[in-house]
Amino acid sequence: MTPRFFLSLVAVLVSALASAQTSTRHTLSGYVTDAATGETLIGATVWAESVSQGVASNVYGFYTLTLPAGTYEVRVSYLGYTPQRFEADLTATDVKLNLELQPGLELGEAVVTGEKENRIEEQVQMSKIEVPIDQIKALPAIGGEVDLLKSLQLLPGVQSGGEGTSGLYVRGGSPDQNLMLLDGVPLYSVNHLFGFFSVFNADAVKNMSITKGGFPARFGGRLSSILEINMKDGNMREFHGDGNISIIASKLTLEGPIVKDKASFMLSARRTYLDLLLNPLIAAATSDDPTFDTDPAYYFYDLNGKLNWRVSDRDRIYLSAFSGFDDFGVRTSNQSTFDGVTNRSEVSFGLDWKNQIQALRWNHELGPRMFSNVSLTHSIYNFNTGVDFLDEVTENGETTASRFASLYRSGIEDYAAKVDVDFAPNSQHFIRFGGNVTRHKFSPGALQLELDFGQENPLDTLIGNGDLFSLENYLYVEDEIDVAENVTVNVGTHASMLAVEDTNYFSLQPRLALNWKLAPGLAFKASYANMVQYVNLLTNEGLSLPTDLWLPSTRNIRPQRSWQVAAGLATSVADGAVELSLEGYYKGMDGLLSYKEGGGFLADLEGNWESQVTQGIGNSYGMEALVQKKVGRTSGWIGYTLSWSNRQFDDLNSGEWFPFTYDRRHDVSVVLTQEFNDKWSGAVTWVYGTGRAVTLTESVFNGLTYGYPNAPAWEVPSDRNAYRLSPYHRMDVSLTRVKPGTDGNRALIFSAYNVYNNLNPFFALAETEADGTRVIREYGLFPIIPSIAWRFHF
């Protein structure tokens, strides 16, 4: 990216502004909302039919369409809503018009209405997929608990991690390379129950989309994907509630007006009751030994809340918050008496992690053609784990105790301020610009030790890494330009800076996307995106745990960088009911972070995490095909991905290239939802993926060591990730029965995870048999898991 490019971009914008001033044009602007709830609609199409020009409403539901003076027939449409037509008189003046669409969806229905004007071949943005929340809710869910991230794993180019886990591996990237924005605020850990569930509560979410490439300039900070999740704003008209009771957890969402059509709220809470179910079982299993007592506990909860206030016709304020918490603990105790002396020992182990965000956002219309949003946000993620050993000896009524305790803590905390401006000077340009300042505080792991053996000065000390602060800023500008009748481009740049320790990193990241309509209903799309990432998740390969450390780039750890080029075809058939896309991509990556051999969590408690890591390069490339039907009683999609993903680190695998652990040659997903009648609907998903790449011990040899007498033979690992676990395949089904009522709907959902009971590999283990022979076996986790859930709406 050269300064010349940046200057050229500025020149284009200036000419756009000049054009806006000199032409006789007027603007139609306003918000698009749900007529029933007053909820703003993201991505609704406002289309002037006679001139075939239109826009989509932004993330706050605001639209602005500037046209030459005249009268226009305008059509407004949105997936799942009844389209609306009206006449807009723009002959003399700008028109402000808030539009309301009638929803066409009922609980449990899978029938949706297509939006003809916002078809895939019309959009400049490529590599972006939106899945309607109602469609996600209709999919089979493990334990009856709908999981947004797991539904994304069914899309081409997005892969899952281990069995049942919600980690996302997008186009050969690692999970930390996904920017997960909840109401615009980054979430650093999205896992409940060690990754088997994500923190996103589907009942509290209005909209979700994932962008895998062709990133517009307004996005940055991660290499592989942008996941945007927006919470519901809250019903402006009536008080309503949604609830769900499954075998894993229950949740309740309430929303309603505080002042009708002026202010609303949304509050959603979810808690698991695994602890209530499992504790009695474990207690029963260990009840045979009266001297032994164990007390395990695990639970998670999350809370989503949002306040939405229309301060004036031009101003809105949103206050949103999220809090998620996981707590796992085990306490065991053992007591014995001998010769009048009672010995009691107790061991407690605990592990918890917490995620919280808060966001205050102010929308302001600077004019009919310009819309701004100012955000102040806070995000925090903390992880703690501790162990406490207590020994008590009681003799002649006197008790002496000794205790050892350790507590390990790590986390990340952000404070950020952000400004985004949308400006549509005319129908040929749509300009976005803005900036962001984020202050990161990293706590990369500190260990507190307490030791008390009755000595005069018990030990209480803190060792490990100190807090590390960094300041990350960016500016961006992008313009979506209709350069010719059939060609639209989005050109922009994202300039970012990180100040950490005594080091500053700068980058200018050019972005370009092209839509060339080859024929009616068929578009060629291409994109280029350069991305830089200043935060890293230090994790053991193939194992996502809350112990993973978030770390910044430092003077010794350079930022991660990528460049991605993608090209493909997009079309829709059957009057827009079926969309097809075919994309190829290549992504180069630099500055990837990995533990060195032998490195890992708790491997170096003396605080030098940088000495444990190494940096390298990587690439990923492949092809993705998607056929998606969003309209009709039968909907769903078929996705196929053919991909390669490789890594090279000087300190790993003798410096040779090796496959990334989630290098997956073939990935297939089939998703089908069917509405049988007004009462019954069903869904089936089937996934297939090439087996995970793993490193296995191949051979052993004996030899001298200095410091390890009597050491067993040394094991020699294979080349890194040289072996493959068995392919993964699974089918899930669900059947939903809806019972409409006068005061709301009730639905009973029967589902089965892994319905044909195929045990999929989760890990491999070398074992010695009774006869001395050694074998390496793949082990699986989940058999068929039937479940039932009850959902209600009032």
Added chain:
Amino acid sequence: MAFPLLTSASVTSRRRLAFLATLALGLALVLPSCEKLQEGVVNVIEFPEHEPRLAVTMFVSPGDTVVYATVYQSAGVTDTAGSAPLKHAAVALMQGSTVLAQGDSTNWADPDPWNSWYSGPLMKINLDEPLELQPGAIALVVDASPTFEPLVVTEEVPEEPVFDFLFEAYADSVDEGWGYVYYQHLVTLDLENRPGVRDDYMISIEVKEVFEGAQWSNMANPAFPDPRMEYNDACDCLLATDSGADNVSLANLVLESYAGSSDYPIEGEMRIRVRRPTDALANHLRSVDAYYGALDNPFSEPASIQGNIPDGFGIFGVTTEVVVPL
């Protein structure tokens, strides 16, 4: 006359049939997996047949009076026999045309019980004179034919380490109260950082207690965390490095040396021992620590033992050393 399939009885019968068919299909899918599910085993991974490779280890240092070596062949991880010694092999340590040490099938022995670097059979080569190493190349020649082709591993004898130090007896002792004192000496060490090359040092402060049969044992530890230096179990010493950078000072390395307590003071001879290993040996020592560290830590990445045996496993390690009595 009603069509038979449309009668209520036949509809019920068809539903029952459909239910039974579904049930049968479900059972057919589920039951074959039950045994697999009980064990949790998906599959047994088949390994290609292992092609044995030569595994050689030998460490030498000037002044050695005994040289130990192992010559084994590797085994596949599923081979029950394991790695086997090649007792027909011959080894020779050479500088130029001078043979410094050599061993063959007659040198195989069990390890010394009190100096057990290794629990299996090894070659023990007693030297007539303490080993003298000249600057320049040194070669380990291994002839394990016909099992393997003869092998030559060549290393450069490292330069003798150059260092300066300050020894302060009991300067880091801690009074724990009740008259109990924890004794520690303090040593401040300046090592040489030669431009253009990587410098690694193996440092120990050793004590030989006064009882009969006492051995030299290392008592040194870093006085505080110092990224230039870390304790290495594989050599029972401190490994210091400039990581190949010329701008990293290796001066003012602060070590403490345990000297017992007021209840049990450690008395005897003391010495500081600084060795300079070859690069391959330094890498090997670190990899051995990483290897065992990973075995003990479920959160660690696996580690492999680094070596310098071409197309094989193991290490030919050479050090030079300077020892100064304290």
